[in-house]
Amino acid sequence: MADNPSDSSGHRARLRQRLFEGGGKALLDHELVEYLLALAIPRRDTKVQAKALIARFGGIGPLLETAPDVLRKEGLSEGVIGALAIARATALRLLETRVEGRPILSSWDALGDYLQAAMAHSSIEEVRVLFLNAKNMLIANEAMWRGSVDEASVHVREVISRAIALGATAIIIVHNHPSGDPSPSSQDIRLTRDLIEAGRHMKVTVHDHVIIGAQGRSSMKAKGLI
Numbered sequence: 001m002a003d004n005p006s007d008s009s010g011h012r013a014r015l016r017q018r019l020f021e022g023g024g025k026a027l028l029d030h031e032l033v034e035y036l037l038a039l040a041i042p043r044r045d046t047k048v049q050a051k052a053l054i055a056r057f058g059g060i061g062p063l064l065e066t067a068p069d070v071l072r073k074e075g076l077s078e079g080v081i082g083a084l085a086i087a088r089a090t091a092l093r094l095l096e097t098r099v100e101g102r103p104i105l106s107s108w109d110a111l112g113d114y115l116q117a118a119m120a121h122s123s124i125e126e127v128r129v130l131f132l133n134a135k136n137m138l139i140a141n142e143a144m145w146r147g148s149v150d151e152a153s154v155h156v157r158e159v160i161s162r163a164i165a166l167g168a169t170a171i172i173i174v175h176n177h178p179s180g181d182p183s184p185s186s187q188d189i190r191l192t193r194d195l196i197e198a199g200r201h202m203k204v205t206v207h208d209h210v211i212i213g214a215q216g217r218s219s220m221k222a223k224g225l226i
Contacts, residue, residue: 011045012038029060036087040079061214064088065121092118104136104172104207112210112217119176119212127175129159131168132207139166156194163204171199173209182213184220192226 015035018026027035030050037046056074057063064084071081095114104111111130119126126146131139144158163171173192177183184192192209199206209220220226 011047030054033060033063033084036083037080040077040083059121061117061121064091065123104130104132104138115174115210115212116217119174120214120217122176123178125176125178127155127173129162130172130174131163131166132170132172133167134169136170136207139168155191156198159195160198160202160204163199164202168204170205170207171195172207174212175209176212180214182211182216182218184209184211184218184223184225189220189225192220196226 012035015027015031019035024032030047033054034046034050037050038044053063053074054060057066064087066084068081068085071084092114095110095117098107098110098114115128119128124146127144128141129144130141133139142162144162145155159171159173162168173195175188188209188211192206195209196206198204206226207221209226211218211220
């Protein structure tokens, strides 16, 4: 439905002013998405579409996490898909800068925020490994595999071999639970303990295994599981 351009521009100006004065928290989730869509669809009212997208995908996080191919099937234009993608990429880049160049263990909250944003809403289980040097500085942040952690022996060899190749002295395992529940499973615990044992022989320390879910995150170390 076409809107009155002057009404639309005035509404967006008010959103922009609230954003400038109060920061991101001054706008509701659908208003953030509305403003993003307005950048790609300049002369249309985007509020209804923003609300519909949030309802369809279950929130702003899952929406931004949705793959471009899925969004295309929903009928979104390349411009809209690009606006959503750049918003997610920019948010992740900002969070990355808070942990770059600092010892990981002293930037734990910032690291957790980054991992939560990067992995919490993914519909596919992914395991990442943070490789650290002797000063606990990040050498590499790599996606090692996607899917189940059941084949523990295969994954242990992959992780330890990669740590040795990078010259890492410590690692942190991170993976997401698409169910949203970050509680460690028996397979998660077994994989972690196998990694600890293999790493001990190769002088690679496993600092932690962090599990990310839409409901939060959990640390095996904090839970006393390692």
